[in-house]
Amino acid sequence: MIEIREARKQYGDQVAVQTLNLQVNDGEIFGFIGPNGAGKTTTIKMTVGMLRPDAGSIRVNGIDVWQEPLLAKQCIGYVPDNPDVYEKLTGLQFIRFVADAYRVPLALRRQRTEELSAAFAMQDALGDLIESYSHGMRQKIVLIAALVHAPRVWMLDEPLVGLDPKASLVLKTMMREHANQGNTVFFSTHILEVAERLCDRVGIIHRGQLVACGSLDQLRTERSETLESIFMEVTEQ
Numbered sequence: 001m002i003e004i005r006e007a008r009k010q011y012g013d014q015v016a017v018q019t020l021n022l023q024v025n026d027g028e029i030f031g032f033i034g035p036n037g038a039g040k041t042t043t044i045k046m047t048v049g050m051l052r053p054d055a056g057s058i059r060v061n062g063i064d065v066w067q068e069p070l071l072a073k074q075c076i077g078y079v080p081d082n083p084d085v086y087e088k089l090t091g092l093q094f095i096r097f098v099a100d101a102y103r104v105p106l107a108l109r110r111q112r113t114e115e116l117s118a119a120f121a122m123q124d125a126l127g128d129l130i131e132s133y134s135h136g137m138r139q140k141i142v143l144i145a146a147l148v149h150a151p152r153v154w155m156l157d158e159p160l161v162g163l164d165p166k167a168s169l170v171l172k173t174m175m176r177e178h179a180n181q182g183n184t185v186f187f188s189t190h191i192l193e194v195a196e197r198l199c200d201r202v203g204i205i206h207r208g209q210l211v212a213c214g215s216l217d218q219l220r221t222e223r224s225e226t227l228e229s230i231f232m233e234v235t236e237q
Helices: 040-048 069-073 091-101 106-119 135-147 165-180 192-198 227-236
Strands: 002-011 014-024 028-033 055-060 076-079 153-157 184-188 201-206 209-214
Touching: 002 040, 014 040, 014 055, 014 201, 014 209, 028 040, 028 165, 028 192, 040 055, 040 076, 040 153, 040 184, 076 135, 091 106, 091 135, 106 135, 135 165, 153 165, 165 184, 165 192, 192 227, 201 227, 209 227
Parallel strands: 028 184, 028 201, 076 153, 153 184
Antiparallel strands: 002 014, 002 055, 201 209
C-alpha cells in the first residue's frame, strides 16, 4: 500500500506537485498519467525516497519513507524513466551490485536472476558490458535488477518504453500476477490504451494537481467513454 498525504514539491518558483493526497491499495495496479511536466516523475521520486517533499508525508506498506528510509526502500522495486546504468559493468555484475545493496541471499538471487533473465530473454547477454546494450536491453536489465529482491511494491516510471512487444507483454503479465498476489503496482505511462486495459484504477495529474482518480467506470461521463477522451477532457479544463 502507498499512502501520500498532503505532499508538495517546489523547485524555486515552480510548483511541481501541489498538495497531493493519494492512496494506492494492496492488490491493485494503479496507473499514473498526465501531460509532460505534470508532476508524475516528481511524485514517484518522492515516493521511493529520492526527493524529499517540502511538506506532507509518504508511507509505503505502513513505513514512513523519510523517517525510516532504509526499511521503506527494502519493500520497493523502482524503475526510473531513463535506464541510466553503469556501462562498464556487465549485466550480471549490475544485478549482483543491486542484490548486494538489498542483501539478497545468494541462493535467492541466483534463482531470481535466472527466472527474470529468462522471462526477458536476457540470459545470453548477462556477460556482456552494458555499454554494448541497446536501449531496450538496458530497460530489461534495470527491470531485472529492480525486481531481484522480490519487492512487494513496484514503482515503475514509463517501464514499457523501449521494450519489444514480447518483453512488453511479459512485463504486463508480471504486473497483473504481482497485483493478484496482494501486492502493489504503481506505474506511469503515456500509453493510454495500456493503462485502460491493465489498470484497476487510474490517477490523472495535471499541473501538479490530481484532477481525476478512480476506476474507468467511475471516471466515465456522458461525453467521455474512453480513457483517452477522459484524459483530454480533464487536462483541457
